[in-house]
Amino acid sequence: MAGSLVWLGLLATGGAAAAPALSPPDPGIDALLQRYDGQVPGAAVLVLHDGQPVFQRGYGLAVVEDHTAVTARTNFRLASVSKQFTAAAVLLLAEDGALHLDDPLKRWLPSLPAAADAITLRHLLSHTGGLLDYEDLMPATATAQVHDIDVLHLLEAQDRTLFAPGSQYRYSNSGYALLALVVAKASGQDFATFLRTRIFQPLGMRDTVAHQDGVDDVARRAYGYSAFDGRWQRTDQSPTSAVLGDGGIYSSLDDLARWDAALYDQRLLTTASLRQAFAPATRTNEPDVPFYGFGWRLNGDAQWHSGESIGFRNVILRYPRQHLTVIILTNRDGPEPYPLALQIAQRWLDTLQ
Structure with a gap:
């Protein structure tokens, strides 16, 4: 049987709300999510319309070993869905006047080689910097986790780029790891602290955290799993799982509803900053994704981003013109939930056109 329906304690608009009446299960959506149901790694699904959870x-399960069920407050590793928060942190610092989007990257990270001279922060935000992928620079036998600062050290030894900065698009985890270091340099706070004090706490995202082992705990944590020979095995961490800027945030449906609400008004970012985040900064080479903004893929009316790391697959899909958002968080290696989000969104879009 599917997990019980749990409504948000606060409306996505951030105001206090009486507990709404429970809605009945949706047989159509439940059928789409059937593979996540039962005693298996699970999924959390939220649909917001006009700021309300519809x-x-x-x-399924957040922790298979002790049969902990997934709820609206279960915190999943967001993987690359984290990039929109990294981009927001840079935009906040630009509003503060602490940095400028067209600053040379080496103003903030001067140890990078000469090949990085022409790279700007704007290039990193839009994946047009041409940096080498740090994952490709790690030894194949590496078992120790790397952190954002280790990404910098790996790139310091590479006096070349994949293309002239600004000339092409190539999705880059390296760029967002370096942006986390820039945020720390420009703010005088470590990246996780800046996110907590400037984004998560102001928005009431009480349990969201850029997770660092030995520094913080993840409340109501979902652990990641992969299927081997028909059985689920915990595969929660890899050598790249400790890099924060490109994918290290944990969050829940409850908290992401607050994040989604903040993207409609100026409670966090100014209208000008939001316009930049969602503007088509560059054309992409990804199928069915014409443009990339700052931490967002853009396709017609849709603003979205997926997140994939060992043991987790997630997506947030927004249609701001229709005030519709679908969020799917999963703690398993597959499948990619973006097609599911599109199918779920279409159920509402068909009535909103």
Whole structure:
């Protein structure tokens, strides 16, 4: 049986709300999520329309070993969905006047080689910097986790780029890891602290954290799993899982509803900054994704981003013109939930056109 429906304690608009009446399960959505149901790694699904939760449900297990069920407050590793928060941190510092988007990257990270001279922060935000992928620079036998600062050290030894900065698009985890270091340099705070004090706490995202082992704990944590020979095994961490800027944030449906609400007004970022985040900064080479903004993929009316890391697959899909958002968080290696999000969104879009 699918996990019980749990509504947000606060409306996505951030105001206090009486507990709304429970809505019945949706047989169509439940059928789409059937593979996540039961005693298996699960999924959390939220649909927001006009700032209100019109569907929210947990399926399966956050922790397989002790049968902990997924709920609206289960915190999943967001993987690359984290990039929109890194971009927002840079935009906040630009509003503060602490940095400028067209600053040379080497103003902030001068140890990079000469090949990085022409790279700007704007290039990193839009994946047009041409940096080498740090994952490709790690030894194949590496088992120790790397951190954002280790990404910098790996790139310091590479006096070349994949293309002239600004001339092409290539999705780059390296760029967002370096942006986390820039945020720390420009703010005088470590990246996780800046996110907590400038984004998560102001928005009431009480349990969201850029997770660092030995520094913080993840409340109601979902652990990641992969299927081997028909059995689920915990595969929660890899050597790259400790890099924060490109994918290290944990969050829940409850908290992401607050984040989504903040993207409609100026409670966090100015209208000008939001316009920059969602403007088509560059054409991409990704199928069915014409443009990339700052931490967002852009396709017609849709603003979205997926997140993939060992043991987790996630997506946030927004249609701001229709005030519709679908969020799917999963703690398993597959499948990619973006097609599911599109199918779920279409159920509402068909009535909103």
